[in-house]
Amino acid sequence: MQQKFKKSYKFAIKTSLYISIFITLLTSVFLFLSFTLSFWYIGILFLSTYSFSFLIIQFSVERFIYKRVKKIYDDLTLLESTNLAKGTITTDMKTLTKEIDKYARDKKIEIESLRVRENYRKEYLGNVSHELKTPLFTVQGYILTLLDGAMDNKELREKYLERASKGIERLGYIVKDLDMITKLEVGDLSLNVEVFDIVELVKNVFDMLEMKASKKKITLTFDRAYNESILVRADKERIQQVMANLVVNSIKYGRIKGTTEISIENLIKNKIIVRVTDNGEGIAKMHLPRLFERFYRVDKSGSRKEGGSGLGLSIVKHIIEAHDEKIYVESEFGVGSEFSFTLEKVE
Incomplete structure (x- = not known):
């Protein structure tokens, strides 16, 4: 998609004005010393110098700046900066600086948010794994012990089955509570x-x-x-x-x-x-x-x-x-x- 180009005349206007004033003053001094000073000459000299300077600066120097600024916009567009991609390309350095600063701040916040979420995800998965693993291994241990021969001992059988039952009950608590938290977070659990x-x-x-x-x-x-x-x-x-x-x-x-x-x-x-x-x-x-x-x-x-x-x-x-x-x-x-x-x- 072709980018729109927003021209900025501030740089050309100011620079042309400075050049024109300088040349006009310098020429005025020269004419004064030559005893041929005339306000008409000064006015024509000022306007001519200003117009020429403006055209040169606006269409050559700005083109030089535009090529580099456009490359910045293109690079940022590759990083999916939607705000900059939709906007017009400006050669006004003040506006450009603000846009780049805003983009950098937004990206920094986004990266920090992703880093926090990633750390939370790793910690959360580790915690879930640990909480589920403990009762699962407990239940598995008691059942394997019973299968290995402890089942014949009535006292041990009842004891291990009770402990395995507690482990399964613990698993039920975890699954039920996880389900409730998920519903609460997504707003799927209606309140009566x-x-x-x-x-x-x-x-x-x-x-x-x-x-x-x-x-x-x-x-x-x-x-x-x-x-x-x-x-x-x-x-x-x-x-x-x-x-x-x-x-x-x-x-x-x-x-x-x-x-x-x-x-x-x-x-x-x-x-x-x-x-x-x-x-x-x-x-x-x-x-x-x-x-x-x-x-x-x-x-x-x-x-x-x-x-x-x-x-x-x-x-x-x-x-x-x-x-x-x-x-x-x-x-x-x-x-x-x-x-x-x-x-x-x-x-």
Whole structure:
């Protein structure tokens, strides 16, 4: 496709003016010294010099510049610079410099974005591979042991089958949670928004996790007595999932005979904030920025004392953001953690 050429006369006009003034002044001095100075002569000399200089500069020097500028445009077009490819070729250096600078900035941002995505893709695939590999190898190991003869031992058979079942259950958690995160990210998971009592929902979560908490003698409690309902507008099932994930984490990393406390406070006129506070292990500050990433490990050893998919906090973040709300975390290592999120309040 033939490029359009946008002429720029600034260079020729300015340069011709400087040359004309110089020659006119020089000739005026010469004529003055020769005692034949005339304003008519000066005017004609100025216009003649200016016209000649303008034509020479505009059609020769600009052509010289144009060939080199066009090569720059052609090279950038090969790099798929759509903005430059669609525009006209200009020989105005100021405009050209701005366009090249903008192109360079855009390409730098694009390259950085691709580099971040590539690193994220590698890390994500590595994490998925690791999370799937661990339970798969566990299940495979127990089944092969049973096939090698342990099946005849009733006690070992039941023991290994139970452990293999837990490994398969772990795989199910991972696949189910990955599917949910994918749907949340692409906006394919619709929210069933309704009005419900958040206090009642928290009580249901407490009842559901009471047995799990009792194993570590952890107390699940409110910060105060909530005698009246607090109505919110959200997807009840998803918010229950958020609460359950946060309470399970507080139990998992809580200390023996510790406490998990829920508080519900008014934030602004139509917002409340729900806080889940524990006095467990706490999280070092260096981990907080990446805490909601998929499979991110605070414990780099790779061992997991508890089950789960490793996607709980990532799902929590996606669910809250799907409601156009915010989630926060504050923690001090060795002291405890507090996760909080906002919800729309119904008066």
